[in-house]
Structures are given as C-alpha cells and as structure tokens.
Amino acid sequence: MKQKKIPMRMCVGCREMKPKKELIRVVRSPEGVVTMDPTGKKPGRGAYVCQAGDCLSRAIRQRQLERQLEAHLSPETAEALQKALEEIRAREEATVQRE
Numbered sequence: 492m493k494q495k496k497i498p499m500r501m502c503v504g505c506r507e508m509k510p511k512k513e514l515i516r517v518v519r520s521p522e523g524v525v526t527m528d529p530t531g532k533k534p535g536r537g538a539y540v541c542q543a544g545d546c547l548s549r550a551i552r553q554r555q556l557e558r559q560l561e562a563h564l565s566p567e568t569a570e571a572l573q574k575a576l577e578e579i580r581a582r583e584e585a586t587v588q589r590e
C-alpha cells in the first residue's frame with residue numbers, strides 16, 4: 492500500500508517541522524509586498540509560521556521572517572500580518588463552532 496506523504500514545512504518562529512496545514516504562509520510578492528497567504532498559492536518567496544501560538548510575532552521580533560523572505564518588514568506590515576492571522580484564526584474558530 493502506498494503511503495500518502497504529508498507535506499512538512501518548517502516554522503520560522505519555533506523552527507519545528509510541521510504539517511503544512513498547521514502552518515500559514517507569508518509571502519513576498521515579486522513586487523516586494525509582504526502579505527499573508529492563507530491559500531498558499533500566491534507567487535513569490537514564502538515563509539511558514541504556526542497558525543496557533545505566537546510564532547508569527549516571535550518570527551517578526553527575531554527577524555527570522557525578514558531573513559527568510561529577504562525583505563524588510565515595516566512596523567505597519569508586521570502589524571498587518573498579525574491582524575491577518577487573527578482574522579484567519581477567528582474564521583477557523585467560527586467554522587469549528589458551527590460543526
């Protein structure tokens with residue numbers, strides 16, 4: 492029987508390998524704009540952080556995210572990323588409660 496491989500990625504916050512679906516992708520577009528990429532399909536250089544926990548803020552604080560994306564993160568961009576993650580989490584929670 493062929494075993495299905497779970498795609499694993501490393502979180503830039505805690506540096507642990509996790510299944511891709513537990514992580515969220517941050518992408519730097521070819522134009523240099525850093526945004527959250529919940530679909531994981533945007534073009535550009537990507538980095539992954541855990542959807543749960545404070546890995547995103549840690550990755551921003553320790554500049555791991557900047558290093559991975561090879562992009563400068565302005566405080567405004569950092570804030571927008573945190574906000575986007577909160578929104579994604581809120582949406583997930585709403586989905587869970589409906590079940």
Ligand SMILES: [Zn+2]
Nearest residue numbers: 502505541546
């Ligand atoms: Zn993490």
